[in-house]
Amino acid sequence: MKILPTEFDGQSIRRVYDEATETWWFSVIDVVQVLTGSTYANRYWSDLKRKLAQEAGSEQAYEKIVRLKLTAPDGKKRETDCANAETLLRLVQSIPSPKAEPIKLWQAKVGYERMQEMADPALSLDRARQTWQQHGRSDKWIQQRMTGQETRNKLTDYWTEHDIKAGSEFTILTNIIHQEWAGVSVAEHKGMKGLTSHNLRDHMSEAELIFTALAELSTRQIAESVNATGMPENKSVAKKGGRIAAHARCQLERQTGRSVVTGANYLPPGAKSKMGSTKAG
Structure with a gap:
């Protein structure tokens, strides 16, 4: 992004x-x-x-x-x-400000890059991958982050086509899914990681990304099977999709004795302390 x-x-x-x-x-x-x-x-x-x-x-x-x-x-x-x-x-x-020039130059650069990406969408993926590599993410993490984003995009496309408004209604459904699979809301999960204005998914572990994707994939496929339309129907489906991932999470936690949902983050050293995994309850 x-x-x-x-x-x-x-x-x-x-x-x-x-x-x-x-x-x-x-x-x-x-x-x-x-x-x-x-x-x-x-x-x-x-x-x-x-x-x-x-x-x-x-x-x-x-x-x-x-x-x-x-x-x-x-x-x-x-x-x-x-x-x-x-x-x-x-x-x-x-x-009117000379300080605006760096922003205008940035705008021109981003606009040019966007034109390139429209002509060749693969460029967008390559740039995203390079950015994650520069931030020290592993190849496995990068692949899971990008796969999860594709899963997310398919879900929001479905919502848009079935009377769900981008913005507040996306937020409500997203939080329902997250609450169901993770046992905490999006805000609570960010609080655990010491995040404020950051994107939660950018600071998820590989396991957290996988279970998020499973919950959203399940939600979309269930919604498609019943042609869920509008908020009431999609709220019900969001809970069902999230619960599927919750069951899988609980099984993994029982086997490993470790919680999938953690306070670990990728903030620079000194920004916030990086907390380790906690034992599963």
Whole structure:
């Protein structure tokens, strides 16, 4: 996945990852602060929002901004205007700042790479594999991560075609599946691993990836067999699919005496302590 840098000139840009839609959301006000250097970034953004709303053709970008709770400097969570990478880059074009040039160059590079990938999809897979290798992941882990992503994509494609809305409804169904197979919610699993804005799947062990894929594969195949449509039917199917993986997980844990669901992560040393596996209960 291509994402924006999360720090400019030593200033961090808050972000949050939506597990269901696999989308990074970035704090707009943080980007405005970095690009303008203004001590009144909130006022600047307020004025810019009014300008965008008045300009022809700008409404679409503005409408894609969402309000999400992010941790403020005082440690409290407050609702903040957030944008995905595509929308954020469009907003950057509206802010006159020499600091925006690196982002615009990045945008051009990513756009060119995307054009290459559309002509040859294999390039996208190759780039993803190279990225994981640079992060020190094993070939076995990389293969399982990519296989799991393909399984995930097939499930979300099914949901989209059967009256499930991307976003909140994807999140609900994803959490049901995860709760059933893992015994903990997505948020609780991330908490075990010491993750905040990170993608949980990027920090799963090989076993966690396998059981996640089994749960999502089972969910899709059951849904297809009964033509599950809409939230009530797909909620029921999500529980059934997750339980299939849960039974397999429990059997493995009884044989090994070790829990599949762990607090281990791939964060850089010093970011968070890397916890080992715990005994199965």
